[in-house]
Amino acid sequence: MARLTRAQSQARTRERLVATARQMFLHDGYHATSLDKVADTAGFSKGAVYSNFRNKDELCLAVLDDIHAGHIEEIAALVVGKTPDEAVTALAEWAERMVGDEGWTMLEVEFAVHAHRDPGLRAELAARDKAVRGAIEALARDWAERTGPAGLPPADLATALLSLGIGLGIQRVIDPGIPVRVLTDTLRALLAAPDRQPT
Incomplete structure (x- = not known):
């Protein structure tokens, strides 16, 4: 299997973060969901969140x-x-x-x-x-x-x-x-x- 390019990897990370955040925002609400929780649940560091999104x-x-x-x-x-x-x-x-x-x-x-x-x-x-x-x-x-x-x-x-x-x-x-x-x-x-x- 070919390795993902950097852009493909970042796109995949972004998709996973959005999917995870969606599930958490819908279940717990906007204010109760922190970026730390999203990153942890998605299996990424908080830095991965900030490399894709400026803020919550x-x-x-x-x-x-x-x-x-x-x-x-x-x-x-x-x-x-x-x-x-x-x-x-x-x-x-x-x-x-x-x-x-x-x-x-x-x-x-x-x-x-x-x-x-x-x-x-x-x-x-x-x-x-x-x-x-x-x-x-x-x-x-x-x-x-x-x-x-x-x-x-x-x-x-x-x-x-x-x-x-x-x-x-x-x-x-x-x-x-x-x-x-x-x-x-x-x-x-x-x-x-x-x-x-x-x-």
Whole structure:
């Protein structure tokens, strides 16, 4: 077996650190997880962490990037090329599993509160939120091109769905009995409504 190049080795170390940090952040939370604990659990020195990430904030951003990319990929696989009804039915099943997932929801909330007092970190989170909205908007545009416009322009639909999903996720952490159908019923109503974009 050929030896890994330095770049390949560093990439592998980074992937392992992100995977380990993801597991720990989701289980224990952002503040309770130290870089020492991540390094030890992943089988590396703390120096290996610092050679890949400037600090815990940067590591957490990498974890959130990993989570968001996975979710967007899953959702795209469920909705691309499907009729709106098929897509919303598949999305409802995904949302039932994921909206209100305690580890993910609380990590997002805890890190957002942490980032609130740091303008640079807040800007990093805002850029990531914009990217997620952009991915949802692209899916909404695909639907609109194939099936006709919804009750909101794609960008507004993306913002509305993301905001509703975040709020519903927090509510479901507190009360798991709150039905996720609120999200999908809203989506169905918006997809069925005529386009009301201002002229």
